[in-house]
Amino acid sequence: MHLLRAIQKGADGAYCVGCLEGACHYNAGNLRCRERVEYVGMLLEEIGLEADRVRMYNLSSGEGPTFAAYAKEMTENIMKLGPNPLKKYSQN
Amino acid sequence: MIVAKRKPIDEIKDLLKDYKKVLNVGCGTCVAVCLTGGEKEVDVLCAELDMARKMDDNPVDIEGTTIERQCDREYLEALDSKVEGYEAILSMACGAGIQFLAERYPEIPVLPAVDTTFIGVNQGVGWYEERCRSCSSCVLGMTGGVCPVTMCAKGLYNGPCGGTNDGSCEIKKEQPCAWYMIYERLEKQGRLDCIINFKPAQNWENQVPRTLIQPGYEKPE
Numbered sequence: 001m002h003l004l005r006a007i008q009k010g011a012d013g014a015y016c017v018g019c020l021e022g023a024c025h026y027n028a029g030n031l032r033c034r035e036r037v038e039y040v041g042m043l044l045e046e047i048g049l050e051a052d053r054v055r056m057y058n059l060s061s062g063e064g065p066t067f068a069a070y071a072k073e074m075t076e077n078i079m080k081l082g083p084n085p086l087k088k089y090s091q092n
Numbered sequence: 093m094i095v096a097k098r099k100p101i102d103e104i105k106d107l108l109k110d111y112k113k114v115l116n117v118g119c120g121t122c123v124a125v126c127l128t129g130g131e132k133e134v135d136v137l138c139a140e141l142d143m144a145r146k147m148d149d150n151p152v153d154i155e156g157t158t159i160e161r162q163c164d165r166e167y168l169e170a171l172d173s174k175v176e177g178y179e180a181i182l183s184m185a186c187g188a189g190i191q192f193l194a195e196r197y198p199e200i201p202v203l204p205a206v207d208t209t210f211i212g213v214n215q216g217v218g219w220y221e222e223r224c225r226s227c228s229s230c231v232l233g234m235t236g237g238v239c240p241v242t243m244c245a246k247g248l249y250n251g252p253c254g255g256t257n258d259g260s261c262e263i264k265k266e267q268p269c270a271w272y273m274i275y276e277r278l279e280k281q282g283r284l285d286c287i288i289n290f291k292p293a294q295n296w297e298n299q300v301p302r303t304l305i306q307p308g309y310e311k312p313e
Contacts, residue, residue, distance in 0.1 A: 001132065004139045043136070046101045047144040089146050 003040045003054050010090030013078040015055040017070065023060065030058060050081050094122040094186045095220045096129060096206040098137070104182070105144055107203045108152065111180040116141075116205070117171065117193065118158035119185035126220055129184030129206050131158040137184065137205060154182075162189025168196050175200060227294060228302060234286045236277030241294070243270035249291040 006014040016037055018030030034056045041051030055077070057070045108114055116138050124130025134156040145152040157174060160167045162185035171193075175181060180201045183190040187208040194202035210222035225241045231249065232239060241247045245263045251271030255262025259272045278284050305311055 001135055001139070004136060008139045008143050043101075043140055044143075047140060048147050049143070086143055086146050089151065 003037065004043065007040075007044060007049065007053060007084060008086065010084055010087040012084045012087075013053040013055075013074060013081065015057060015070070015074050017057045017059065017067065020058050020060050049085070052077060053081060053084070093125055093212070093214070094188075094208060095126045095210050095212045095222070096123050096186050096208045098128055098133065098184070098206050099204065101140060101144060104137070104141065104203075104205050105148075108141070108180060108182065109150075111152065111201075113153045113177065113179045114141075114155075114182055115175060115178040115180075116154055116156040116182040117162065117184065118156065119162040119183075119189050120158055120160045121163075123185055123189075123206060124158075125214070127218055129186075134158050134184055137182075162186075163192055165192075165196075168192065171196075229294060231291060234289060234291065235274045236281060236283070236286070238270055238274045238277055240270050240274065243268070243273065247294075249293060 003014050003016065016033055018024065018033050021030060024030040037054055037056040040054050044053060045051045055074060057074075059066045059070070116134055118124070118129050118131055118134035120130060124133075127133065138154050138156040141152060141154050157171070159170055162168065162183065175197055178200060180203055181193060181197065182203050182205045183193050184205045185193070186206070187204070190202060190204050210220075211224040211226060212220045212222045215221055222242055224239060225247075227241050231241075240249060240251060244251055245261050245267065246253055248271065251274070252269055253262075253271075256269040256272055257265075259269055261267040261269045275284070275287060278286055303311075
């Protein structure tokens with residue numbers, strides 16, 4: 001819902017970062033999160049937006065450089081997709 | 093529980109195309125349990141419709157609310173103060189709830205956001221299977237707890253038919269033969285005599301809208 005809300009409010013993209021698969025404090029929490037991110041992507045596609053505006057990444061808490069690399073990758077991805085067409089409504 | 097599935101977004105969009113102010117009403121009972129029309133699903137659909145209509149340059153003012161049960165007057169009452177000013181109501185309840193809502197607010201179009209699918213069981217998160225057709229004359233006591241109306245493709249009361257094939261139904265191999273299951277279950281229980289007893293055909297005349305008043309209760313004036 002938070003991802004969907006971000007896109008609804010005009011964000012060009014949003015991503016979730018969870019622990020490595022198999023290392024979640026909440027057992028299957030990060031696996032469920034991935035399923036939900038994929039579901040949100042499907043919803044976005046249904047209404048004519050790109051599913052790739054939302055992504056799921058996994059890393060451990062000690063992987064600062066990887067976190068930065070994922071942030072860079074997501075930024076490049078968003079730049080490639082262009083602005084969210086819903087942005088004009090959120091600016092009103 | 094009653095199991096439903098959400099209609100495709102394009103169908104819902106089409107139902108709402110003439111309306112600019114819509115109230116989306118969820119139901120907190122069966123459809124919430126089967127992850128179709130509860131509070132979370134109402135929020136998701138509202139967000140999706142809001143974005144979809146903006147993508148079409150035809151924004152809609154949509155608000156969501158969820159009540160405990162749409163098939164109960166006591167809970168519908170909570171909507172009385174909310175519906176005013178809305179051009180249409182979208183209901184995410186089962187067919188019974190949608191009709192009850194439409195009956196209560198006859199001046200406002202009440203539109204379905206879900207397709208009511210069956211009475212079923214929860215086999216896992218998001219995985220449901222049909223078990224009952226609410227035929228009004230339960231034979232489970234004679235069939236080892238396997239419903240031939242629901243599970244047999246022909247709904248036979250006295251089976252199996254000639255299409256039974258090594259435990260499968262003739263319609264497809266993956267569909268188990270209900271009467272094969274009934275035989276196996278009764279055999280395990282040492283009750284195979286049940287299968288011999290002839291069960292008269294269902295009185296399908298009872299498939300008109302039914303009313304049930306429990307003993308000790310009366311139909312209100």
